[in-house]
Amino acid sequence: MSAPALTKNQALVFDVLEKADGPLSAYTILDKLRDHGFRAPLQVYRALEKLLEYGVVHRLESINSFVACAHPGENCHSHGIVAFAICESCGQVMEFHDHEVDHRLMDWTRGKKFKAEKTTIEIRGLCEACAA
Amino acid sequence: MSAPALTKNQALVFDVLEKADGPLSAYTILDKLRDHGFRAPLQVYRALEKLLEYGVVHRLESINSFVACAHPGENCHSHGIVAFAICESCGQVMEFHDHEVDHRLMDWTRGKKFKAEKTTIEIRGLCEACAA
DNA sequence: ATCGCACACGTTATAGCATAACGCAATTGA
């Protein structure tokens, strides 16, 4: 599941996300890529689908946006559950892992015999700078 | 923040959610209430906004749906973070709380001086029955 | 070689989710 060479469209989308200073919606990405020939949402969504699969991009469910993984190189998927803190003022996102949280949630799912496939942890609020 | 008497529209929406055996989208709720005079999405969204505020309904960010709180009576907001396990096959939702998870996440936010406002924890996968 | 398949891509159309903006009516409290 590690990333093979990206196709042209995948590379363009990834590049936009990496250079952005916060999460972007698919349509914002589309707008930024019109000069590179992008014309339709599907071009973005199809690239995102692969980038998510490769683990180099994350989807923020609570704000319908996408962000480049903060841990380039390491395969983020292998770190267990990924959590995000999202500043609702400046849009900055912090990505982190907490194995103890993973364990607690896994304990719960084991107890319920629930087969977890994908777990979302997103904390929305204000970053230190914006809360001041 | 505990629930005052619900208005007519709020009661209708809440009733639909309580009787449902799983989460519903706003537009599904709208369809179920057409016979009761609902004509537009805003009627649903405005009711949901209040029900969420009162803590008697939860929003599932990862599936753009809404579900009645599984803990009627108790003020769910006071239990700390609410977590959900969502079966992607049958749609069933289990709601639970884990104070240890809360503590770990609060420790992290304190360390980063991040002011958390709303935290989402959603586990998607297969329930025991559907995983068999 | 050429057939079949998998995959990326482009385009158009459509489906699904959410809110803006206007105006009206009922309630409340000064």
Add this chain to the structure above:
DNA sequence: TCAATTGCGTTATGCTATAACGTGTGCGAT
């Protein structure tokens, strides 16, 4: 009574995501 608040109804619009169709390209099997 007057102003402020809240709920409500309607129309229009915007944002998010996918369906369905067809094209081209690379690559292994026959």
